[in-house]
Amino acid sequence: MASQAAIGFTRGAPSLDIIDTEGLVEATRLAFAEDPAGTTAYGTAVGYAPLRKWIAEQHGVPVEQVLVTNGSMQADAFLFEQLVSPGDAVIVEAPTYDRTLLNLRQRGAEVHPIALHEDGIDVDAVQALLESGVRPKLAHIIPNFQNPAGYTLSAPKRARLLALASQYGFTLFEDDPYFSIRFEGEQLPTMLSQDTSGSVVYASSFSKTVCPGIRVGYLVGPAEVIAGIAKIATTTYISPNMVSQSIVNQFCRSGRLDKSIDTVRAALRQRKDALVAALERELPKAEYTAPQGGYFMWVRLPGVSIDALADAAAEHGVAFVKGADFLLEGGDDSVRLAYSGLSAEEIDEGVTRLAAAVRSLDA
Amino acid sequence: MASQAAIGFTRGAPSLDIIDTEGLVEATRLAFAEDPAGTTAYGTAVGYAPLRKWIAEQHGVPVEQVLVTNGSMQADAFLFEQLVSPGDAVIVEAPTYDRTLLNLRQRGAEVHPIALHEDGIDVDAVQALLESGVRPKLAHIIPNFQNPAGYTLSAPKRARLLALASQYGFTLFEDDPYFSIRFEGEQLPTMLSQDTSGSVVYASSFSKTVCPGIRVGYLVGPAEVIAGIAKIATTTYISPNMVSQSIVNQFCRSGRLDKSIDTVRAALRQRKDALVAALERELPKAEYTAPQGGYFMWVRLPGVSIDALADAAAEHGVAFVKGADFLLEGGDDSVRLAYSGLSAEEIDEGVTRLAAAVRSLDA
Numbered sequence: 001m002a003s004q005a006a007i008g009f010t011r012g013a014p015s016l017d018i019i020d021t022e023g024l025v026e027a028t029r030l031a032f033a034e035d036p037a038g039t040t041a042y043g044t045a046v047g048y049a050p051l052r053k054w055i056a057e058q059h060g061v062p063v064e065q066v067l068v069t070n071g072s073m074q075a076d077a078f079l080f081e082q083l084v085s086p087g088d089a090v091i092v093e094a095p096t097y098d099r100t101l102l103n104l105r106q107r108g109a110e111v112h113p114i115a116l117h118e119d120g121i122d123v124d125a126v127q128a129l130l131e132s133g134v135r136p137k138l139a140h141i142i143p144n145f146q147n148p149a150g151y152t153l154s155a156p157k158r159a160r161l162l163a164l165a166s167q168y169g170f171t172l173f174e175d176d177p178y179f180s181i182r183f184e185g186e187q188l189p190t191m192l193s194q195d196t197s198g199s200v201v202y203a204s205s206f207s208k209t210v211c212p213g214i215r216v217g218y219l220v221g222p223a224e225v226i227a228g229i230a231k232i233a234t235t236t237y238i239s240p241n242m243v244s245q246s247i248v249n250q251f252c253r254s255g256r257l258d259k260s261i262d263t264v265r266a267a268l269r270q271r272k273d274a275l276v277a278a279l280e281r282e283l284p285k286a287e288y289t290a291p292q293g294g295y296f297m298w299v300r301l302p303g304v305s306i307d308a309l310a311d312a313a314a315e316h317g318v319a320f321v322k323g324a325d326f327l328l329e330g331g332d333d334s335v336r337l338a339y340s341g342l343s344a345e346e347i348d349e350g351v352t353r354l355a356a357a358v359r360s361l362d363a
Numbered sequence: 364m365a366s367q368a369a370i371g372f373t374r375g376a377p378s379l380d381i382i383d384t385e386g387l388v389e390a391t392r393l394a395f396a397e398d399p400a401g402t403t404a405y406g407t408a409v410g411y412a413p414l415r416k417w418i419a420e421q422h423g424v425p426v427e428q429v430l431v432t433n434g435s436m437q438a439d440a441f442l443f444e445q446l447v448s449p450g451d452a453v454i455v456e457a458p459t460y461d462r463t464l465l466n467l468r469q470r471g472a473e474v475h476p477i478a479l480h481e482d483g484i485d486v487d488a489v490q491a492l493l494e495s496g497v498r499p500k501l502a503h504i505i506p507n508f509q510n511p512a513g514y515t516l517s518a519p520k521r522a523r524l525l526a527l528a529s530q531y532g533f534t535l536f537e538d539d540p541y542f543s544i545r546f547e548g549e550q551l552p553t554m555l556s557q558d559t560s561g562s563v564v565y566a567s568s569f570s571k572t573v574c575p576g577i578r579v580g581y582l583v584g585p586a587e588v589i590a591g592i593a594k595i596a597t598t599t600y601i602s603p604n605m606v607s608q609s610i611v612n613q614f615c616r617s618g619r620l621d622k623s624i625d626t627v628r629a630a631l632r633q634r635k636d637a638l639v640a641a642l643e644r645e646l647p648k649a650e651y652t653a654p655q656g657g658y659f660m661w662v663r664l665p666g667v668s669i670d671a672l673a674d675a676a677a678e679h680g681v682a683f684v685k686g687a688d689f690l691l692e693g694g695d696d697s698v699r700l701a702y703s704g705l706s707a708e709e710i711d712e713g714v715t716r717l718a719a720a721v722r723s724l725d726a
Contacts, residue, residue: 011405013404013405016399016400016403016404019399019403021395021399021402021403022395024395024403024606025391025392025395025396028388028391028392029388029391032384032385032387032388033388036379036382036384037379038576039384039576040379040382040384040387040574040575040576040577041376041379041574041575041576042374042376042570042575042576043576070433070578070600070603070604071600071601071604073599073600073601074599074600077598077599077600099598099601102598103598106598207405211403211404211606212403212404212405212602212605213401213402213403213404213405213406213602213604213605213606213609214403214604214605214606215433215600215602215603215604215605215606235440235462235465235466235469236436236437236440237433237434237436237437237440237578238434238436238462239575239576239578240433240578241433241576241577241578241604241607242575242576242577242578243387243574243576243577243578243606243607243610244604244606244607246576247606
């Protein structure tokens with residue numbers, strides 16, 4: 001079986017067929033034709049001005065509250081550099097995005113993981129932590145279709161988190177790259193849009209709606225936080241990529257973005273459906289909550305050792321990311337399945353192989 | 364006079380007329396047509412593989428020695444993060460690029476400025492510093508058409524620096540963005556190409572040969588240093604901009620790069636000639652060494668207070684960067700004139716205004 005190509009539920013990335021490459025070429029032509037000087041020259045650290053303006057309009061904020069970066073990971077890194085010093089307390093979801101966890105630990109932050117439920121982080125536990133005297137600098141929250149769990153933060157929990165951030169004076173880092181790719185259910189308002197106390201710094205990107213290789217992300221936050229981050233960005237790279245940001249600007253303003261989002265949503269819904277159907281058929285004991293958007297599903301396989309399964313899965317030509325990678329401890333019976341980059345057929349076959357790998361452990 | 368548009372000798376950037384925007388659009392078309400998957404997807408932190416390979420071939424090194432970044436400033440920041448800890452001694456040229464100086468000081472480095480002569484850094488002074496017991500982690504050298512001075516490091520000094528780096532075990536950071544844009548005289552071999560002890564880390568970029576807004580730079584160095592930096596880059600941004608790097612790859616491989624370099628060289632030579640002619644005519648007491656390439660000329664105006672001149676220049680509609688900005692101390696009678704972004708006519712008029720500003724100080 002080792003000769004067949006492995007099916008990878010590993011990487012949170014779209015497949016090529018749902019990327020509008022033709023639209024990107026056309027957007028590039030427009031970028032160089034309509035603003036050759038702004039597209040080719042050094043910009044400033046806040047990003048390409050017309051795109052910054054477009055983003056500000058989307059969020060209904062002044063441009064001074066927006067900074068456009070080389071991808072949202074870079075935005076996270078800047079924000080942490082600005083706000084988090086060694087020894088500072090930081091709240092994260094458990095499980096959470098492995099790279100965020102790594103970044104925060106490398107900065108020497110005191111990381112407080114709080115359990116993530118199907119309706120988002122356990123806000124009672126956050127409140128208890130705060131009441132115990134812990135004073136975090138920030139709480140990192142992925143509100144929609146969380147990576148790795150696929151869960152979405154409920155409206156009441158959003159309100160409570162905002163109130164706690166205001167009361168205890170910490171930054172609510174709303175890390176929201178999947179917002180636009182909801183394929184079912186009703187969109188919930190961002191915490192940013194409900195923030196009256198200047199507590200929220202919001203991050204998103206065009207990786208999921210244009211393409212990852214374009215590396216354009218952004219932050220929206222209080223003007224003074226953004227100004228501080230702009231200084232760090234200037235020292236780091238003078239200006240982010242103007243060519244990419246000018247391409248994205250044309251892509252957004254020409255209506256291509258909306259079409260691309262429609263394409264992505266339809267594909268992701270189909271892929272999620274294929275995953276759920278295959279799991280019901282092949283692994284009826286698996287436990288999960290089907291996401292309403294995004295790239296990921298968290299799957300618990302009760303009684304299965306995921307470490308052992310990883311080796312068996314490799315032999316059966318299928319791969320996943322271990323749940324434990326997204327936690328400081330625990331997650332030993334869970335996996336993250338990314339369905340974003342696979343066709344419905346590949347997903348079906350991948351789950352069939354995964355089930356065979358599970359069965360092989362009992363043999 | 365305040366109503367006329369100011370002529371700025373300030374920013375080290377090319378004018379739009381010497382950028383091949385048509386070639387960039389064509390390179391983009393090729394990038395998406397020939398490698399849509401690699402161009403649109405996340406890459407890895409070492410950069411877009413075909414461009415990495417092209418750069419490796421240009422320098423005659425294995426690809427493991429190359430890392431392609433979002434501009435060379437970002438490359439510098441990674442290198443400093445990898446090699447320089449607070450308190451570490453670092454040698455810099457005096458004067459040197461202001462952002463490098465700022466980055467090193469922000470990292471808490473112990474900066475040792477060594478005088479820059481017309482044939483490059485004072486190597487006797489470097490040797491004396493080493494013999495005095497100082498053990499630098501690295502020496503930052505801009506060998507060709509230095510920013511801000513426009514000077515070029517001589518071949519014998521290159522050899523001596525290499526020997527000292529090998530003997531004393533420090534990294535020679537050869538920061539060489541202007542290498543390709545020599546418009547007069549003979550090209551000198553890089554220190555990288557003569558390095559037999561693994562002492563050199565070389566940086567360059569496509570900002571001066573393609574365009575700054577594309578933000579593609581790179582490092583070449585010992586494989587273990589590059590591997591370490593790749594880890595930092597992964598944590599910072601997962602992957603640099605694949606779209607930009609794929610465009611640059613097509614631009615290089617289609618022969619557009621060579622044509623662009625010819626255009627840039629011809630324009631820069633003409634601009635340098637215009638600057639020299641205007642200075643001879645308008646400011647005969649000015650002292651300078653005309654560069655053989657690059658963007659910058661360092662001009663000493665004996666007896667002139669540059670602080671006072673800056674205000675007068677603003678009134679006369681001309682701007683420059685003060686020499687003192689590129690030094691920890693001194694430079695009070697010198698300015699950096701960037702001629703890269705101005706036409707010959709603008710340069711002539713700008714120097715005429717500058718001379719009027721100088722004369723106004725005596726009045």
